[in-house]
Structures are given as structure tokens and as C-alpha cells.
Amino acid sequence: MARIIDTAPGCDMPALRRTPSALEVRGLSYSDEVKAETDHLYEEVKDFITPMEWPGIAPLVHGINKLKEERNAVILAHNYMTPDIFNLVGDFRGDSLQLAREAANVDAEVIVQAGVHFMAETSKILAPEKTVLIPDMEAGCSLAESITGADIRLIKQKYPGIPVVTYVNTTADVKAETDVCCTSSNAVQVVEHVAAEWGVDKVILIPDKYLARNVAAVTDVEIITWDGRCEVHEQFTADDIHGLREAHPGVLILAHPECPPDVLEAADFAGSTSALSNYVSERSPNKVVLLTECSMSDNVASANPEVEFVKPCNLCPHMKRITLENIFDALKDMKHEVLIDEDVRLEAKKAIDAMLALPNPKTARPFETGLAPKDIETLSPAA
Numbered sequence: 001m002a003r004i005i006d007t008a009p010g011c012d013m014p015a016l017r018r019t020p021s022a023l024e025v026r027g028l029s030y031s032d033e034v035k036a037e038t039d040h041l042y043e044e045v046k047d048f049i050t051p052m053e054w055p056g057i058a059p060l061v062h063g064i065n066k067l068k069e070e071r072n073a074v075i076l077a078h079n080y081m082t083p084d085i086f087n088l089v090g091d092f093r094g095d096s097l098q099l100a101r102e103a104a105n106v107d108a109e110v111i112v113q114a115g116v117h118f119m120a121e122t123s124k125i126l127a128p129e130k131t132v133l134i135p136d137m138e139a140g141c142s143l144a145e146s147i148t149g150a151d152i153r154l155i156k157q158k159y160p161g162i163p164v165v166t167y168v169n170t171t172a173d174v175k176a177e178t179d180v181c182c183t184s185s186n187a188v189q190v191v192e193h194v195a196a197e198w199g200v201d202k203v204i205l206i207p208d209k210y211l212a213r214n215v216a217a218v219t220d221v222e223i224i225t226w227d228g229r230c231e232v233h234e235q236f237t238a239d240d241i242h243g244l245r246e247a248h249p250g251v252l253i254l255a256h257p258e259c260p261p262d263v264l265e266a267a268d269f270a271g272s273t274s275a276l277s278n279y280v281s282e283r284s285p286n287k288v289v290l291l292t293e294c295s296m297s298d299n300v301a302s303a304n305p306e307v308e309f310v311k312p313c314n315l316c317p318h319m320k321r322i323t324l325e326n327i328f329d330a331l332k333d334m335k336h337e338v339l340i341d342e343d344v345r346l347e348a349k350k351a352i353d354a355m356l357a358l359p360n361p362k363t364a365r366p367f368e369t370g371l372a373p374k375d376i377e378t379l380s381p382a383a
């Protein structure tokens with residue numbers, strides 16, 4: 001059984017609250033057949049879903065898994081999905097880089113992106129022959145919305161000859177103007193690789209200013225960035241860490257590199273969502289806090305029941321737009337298809353391919369904690 005000390009109990013539960021009508025309008029019910037075919041799944045989510053809630057969830061899970069077979073579809077589930085989606089209907093699970101690789105290789109006609117819109121675009125860029133669906137077209141991202149392709153064109157005019165590295169949390173238009181993409185798994189590796197390849201000592205790394213400053217802290221490459229932020233990770237503070245250490249002596253604090261630099265300075269370990277998950281699985285700490293999106297702690301906790309999790313809760317409102325209900329609807333009605341102009345797709349693909357051609361991110365240089373933040377040039381739309 002996962003051990004979770006929830007410092008904000010119930011904050012990620014709205015996606016799990018269901019009414020009987022949610023089943024009725026979809027022609028679903030908790031029949032004997034559904035019960036028999038889903039009982040074994042309950043074990044995987046019993047720490048997050050009560051026995052009372054299960055009859056409202058099992059028919060949706062059963063219906064989605066049947067529709068996947070009928071449509072020859074797979075579901076790519078990001079680490080920030082709620083445990084019901086992540087554990088019970090996700091065929092591939094992970095961070096955005098892992099999901100991008102799966103999208104390129106998966107043998108299916110339909111991909112349902114259980115994540116946000118830029119992730120679905122990335123899947124479509126890499127798998128144009130497949131139908132890519134997103135359950136809610138409004139599932140956006142504060143980072144992706146902070147910058148446009150026109151902004152990148154202006155930046156390139158201002159800094160000719162300087163490579164542009166773009167975080168994957170961007171639209172296809174932005175990727176199309178980019179030299180190479182990166183994720184939080186491989187940002188340091190990509191920056192150092194591209195600087196060496198171009199023979200320059202300066203790289204533009206956009207749009208997350210905190211990720212860029214955290215990369216700048218561990219590399220000699222000069223970084224110029226953009227004034228974009230993840231609305232989830234920017235909320236964590238160094239004071240939060242001091243408070244957690246006082247309230248939970250001995251707790252290990254792991255932080256995502258989209259957090260502000262003073263948070264990484266005070267944390268014990270920093271890395272991408274997959275690096276945080278691997279750290280917990282490989283080292284089995286007694287007690288841990290993950291400073292990242294709320295549902296990620298639940299998903300890592302269910303895979304590591306021997307570890308005690310202290311769980312502050314910052315929700316991504318965009319990720320939480322994805323529910324079992326709208327996944328079912330997307331598969332049933334084959335909606336909402338993500339389409340990209342072919343010229344834009346081909347240009348964006350070059351930047352993603354350049355990233356995917358790099359060696360496995362496990363060999364990349366990690367982020368470090370305990371380093372003093374560095375000031376770097378930060379551009380904004382007015383620049």
C-alpha cells in the first residue's frame with residue numbers, strides 16, 4: 001500500500017468525482033460482465049479510488065479498453081495524468097520525450113494523447129499517417145502559449161548565427177522555426193551538443209526561463225532565454241522546501257527543473273519527470289517529496305509502495321482537462337483530431353528529429369542542486 005502524507009488532501013480529486021449520469025449518457029453501466037472484467041484492475045488504483053467510487057469508473061475503463069481494440073488505438077499517457085488514466089487505460093506512459101519516441105514507433109492507426117495539445121502535435125509531427133486525437137482541444141500549456149513562431153523569427157534576426165533550442169512544450173509553429181528541440185530530460189545535453197556542433201559559445205534556449213537558468217547553472221555555454229514559465233512549477237519556493245524539511249525531518253526533496261533556480265539550489269536532487277521517477281525506484285528513499293505536478297506523486301507512489309510520499313499539490317489545470325469521460329468520447333466519436341499544415345510539420349519534424357538523433361538521455365549530464373542561480377539574458381515579446 002502506498003504511504004502518502006497529503007499536505008493538500010483532495011486537491012487532485014475533481015477528475016475522479018463522477019455522477020451516475022456520466023455513465024448513463026454514454027450507455028455504460030456496472031454490469032456483471034464489466035465487474036468480472038475489471039475487478040483485477042482495482043488493485044492498481046486502490047490507494048486513490050475508494051470502493052464506492054469504483055462502480056463509476058470501471059465501466060469507463062472497460063469501455064475505453066474495448067474501443068481501443070475496435071479502433072486499433074493506443075493511449076499515450078503523460079506522467080501528470082490522474083492514476084485512473086495513467087494506470088488503467090494508458091498503453092505507453094512517461095514524460096514528453098518518452099511519449100514522442102513511442103508516437104514515432106507505435107504500430108496503431110489511432111493515437112489518443114492523454115496529455116496537452118503540444119504533445120498531440122508532437123505525435124502528429126512524428127506520425128503523420130496516424131489519426132491523432134486529443135480528448136479536449138482546450139488542454140493547453142502556459143509555456144507553449146508564451147511564444148509564437150513570429151517571436152522566434154524576430155529572435156533569429158536579432159541573434160544571427162546563434163542556434164535556437166526549443167523546449168518541446170511549444171506549438172508546431174514554434175518548433176518549425178527552431179534548430180533543435182529539447183526536453184527536461186536532455187536539455188543540458190542538447191545545449192552542449194549544439195554549441196559544439198555550431199562552434200559557438202552561446203545558445204538561445206526558450207521558452208522556459210527557469211529551465212534555461214537551471215541549465216545555465218551547470219554548463220559553460222552562455223544561455224539566452226525567453227520570459228516563459230510553467231504555471232505549476234513556478235509556484236514552488238525555497239521557503240516551501242525549508243518548511244517541508246522542518247515538518248518532515250529526513251525527507252528527501254526532488255525538484256523538476258521547471259522550478260525556479262533557488263528551489264533547485266535548496267533541493268536534494270533535480271531532474272525531469274522520468275529522472276525523478278527513476279531516482280525513487282532505484283534508491284527507495286524512506287520519505288520523499290516530488291516538487292512537480294500533483295498526480296505524478298500518486299503515480300510514482302503506486303509503483304513504489306515501500307516509499308513514504310509527502311505530497312504538496314500543485315495541479316496543472318490543462319492536464320486535468322483530460323478525463324476518462326472525454327477519452328471515451330474521443331474514441332467513440334473519433335474526435336478531436338489534431339491536424340498540422342504539412343509545410344509546418346516538415347520543418348518542425350527536423351527540429352524533433354535532431355533531438356531524437358542524440359544518444360539516449362540516460363547518458364546526458366544531469367541537473368545539479370546546491371548551485372547558486374546565475375542571471376542570464378531573458379527576452380520577452382516586447383524585445
Ligand code: SF4
Pocket residue numbers: 116140141142143144169230231232233293316317318319
Ligand atoms: S505542467 Fe506546466 S509545462 Fe506541463 S502542461 Fe502544465 S503548464 Fe504546461
